[in-house]
Amino acid sequence: MLLADYQQGYSPIADSVGWSSLVAILPLLVLFVLLGVLRMRAWLASLIATAVAVVTAVAAYSMPIGDALNSGALGAANGFFPIMWIVINAIWIYNLTVATGHFDVLRRSFASVSDDQRVQAIIIAFCFGALMEALAGFGTPVAISSVMLIALGFKPLKAATVSLVANTAPVAFGAIAVPITTLAGVTNLPVDHLGAMVGRQTPVLSAFVPLVLVLIVDRRKGLRQAWLPAVVAGVVFGVFQYLSSNFWSVQLADIIASLAAALSVVLLTRVWQPKETYQEAEREDGAAASGESPRAADGAVRPVHDSPFEVFRAYAPYLVIIVVFVLATRVPAIQGKPPSGVGDTSGTGIESVTRIVNWPGLHITNAAGDAVGTTFKLNYLSTAGSLLLISGLVTLLLLGVGPGRALKAYGRTLNQLKFAIVTVMLVLGLGFIMNESGQTTTLGVWVAGAGGLFAFLSPILGWFGVAVTGSDTSSNSLFGALQITAAHQAGLSPTLMAAANSSGGVLGKMISPQNLAIAASAVGMQGKEGIIFRRVIGWSLVFLLFMCVLVYLQSTPVLGWMVV
Secondary structure, eight states, rough: TTSEEEEEEOOOOEEETHHHHHHHHHHHHHHHHHHHSSOHHHHHHHHHHHHHHHHHHHTTTTHHHHHHHHHHHHHHHHHIIIIIHHHHHHHHHHHHHHHHHHHHHHHHHHHHHHHHHHHHHHHIIIIIHHHHHHTOOHHHHHHHHHHHHHTTTOOOHHHHHHHHHHTTTTTTGGGHHHHHHHHHHHTOOHHHHHHHHTTTTHHHHHHTHHHHHHHHHHHHHHHHHHHHHHHHHHHHHHHHHIIIIIIIIIITHHHHHHHHHHHHHHHHHHOOOSSSOOOOOTTTTSSOOSSSSBBBBTTTTTTOOHHHHHHHHHHHHHHHHHHHHHHHHOOOHHHHOOOTTTTTTOOOOOGGOOOEETTTTOEEETTSBBBBBOOOEEEEETTTHHHHHHHHHHHHHTTOOOOHHHHHHHHHHHHHTTHHHHHHHHHHHHHHHHHHHHHHHHHHHHHHTTTTHHHHHHHHHHHHHHHSSOHHHHHHHHHHHHHHHHHHHTTOHHHHHHHHHHHHHGGGGGOOHHHHHHHHTTOOTHHHHHHHHHHHHHHHHHHHHHHHHHHHHHHHHHTTOOOO
């Protein structure tokens, strides 16, 4: 029955959490095997895995089929809004710059910093991508960084791989630190303490990420020749992320860190360049990746000199995004106060029109009998996607684009992302079915039973949550309370374990099906998400092991001094 209350149970198989976990993990195993082994199209693999989740929920967890399907519908709704709503408008802005030729200007401007693709990967995927993560998140940096790298001559698969791996260290503080504030809400721990603790974990990771990007671009030779800008970018980003999260502002940690890292690399290139310039290939249209113009009829490459005004207009869309997001999230008079309850329109600013909707027909309680949240947040004005749409409308004026041309670009964007939209909605549906039926909690309880070893396993919960939902925010909402419960049982620091959930979660971002679908769509590899998955899964696991060891050492006297 659709309207029947459903109470979760976490050990439906032989009254054993262990045996139940083997069943609960089936939808994920199916998804990853179809993607990584059989290389099936992401939307089809997600559809099959979602069907497996429904069968598991109904057959093993005794969830009414109506509630299982309705949970999937709630997840699908969240997949489109806010997630794909953000990506659609971000890619639309990019398509506008392509249509007007300003993206080529931007490409030449970035190339003027360095014509070495290893350095370009650091500046664009790591530094600029971190800035986009700070402002928007939810796949936006992967989409924009990927297409920018392709414009600079990167092959599509390498562009997608670099962008996905780069989108790690900044994720916990992404979208103006929404994952951290969400974690504080579900754990009742202070935001500043959680932000400070995460700021003592992910900055260590950031020191290595640019080195990995160089390794992906040009293997060991790249490390020998271009290790210096990688180390500078990683260390500067990590230092400023630590300083901001611990002493200045948790919400602005990524903005400050990304700008500082970008500036450090730009200044470095003024006095240093690699001995050998690495360029993988020329672009298919004949334009040199170093920023030169297409070849003329006689085969000569004619250099292009962009005026300062044209360079400004090329950067204008991203400057507009920064201004709009800072104003909307940091100015109280514009932001206003969030509603105090369902349907409440009190307060001022863009948050005054936010609605929290109880999802119809879905009534679920956990094993203790407490209601499980089944609401849908309709913040259609303050969500990052709408702020990007506003930024795009301002961009129309700056770039001189008329309404007809803008609508055509929007139509092309929707067509470009159609499979990504379906995939993300299915994956979120899968995640919500697993969450609402109790499958995800079963897996969490099983891992939490490790006692003192839980400190090592704690980041895996966050990684798992992000791999399923594609969102560090969702993972923190899902496992945050479970982390501190397990911490109390094992005699560990609740702040450390809660932070580990977010820090471990950032490493699941690159293998989440929704991010894979976004990357594949951005680089024109729709249906080949499995190939990209195989390229990034190794790095995800290596970084995860690193984070597990770091958190474990922080739980011991070895690095216990780092704990807030």
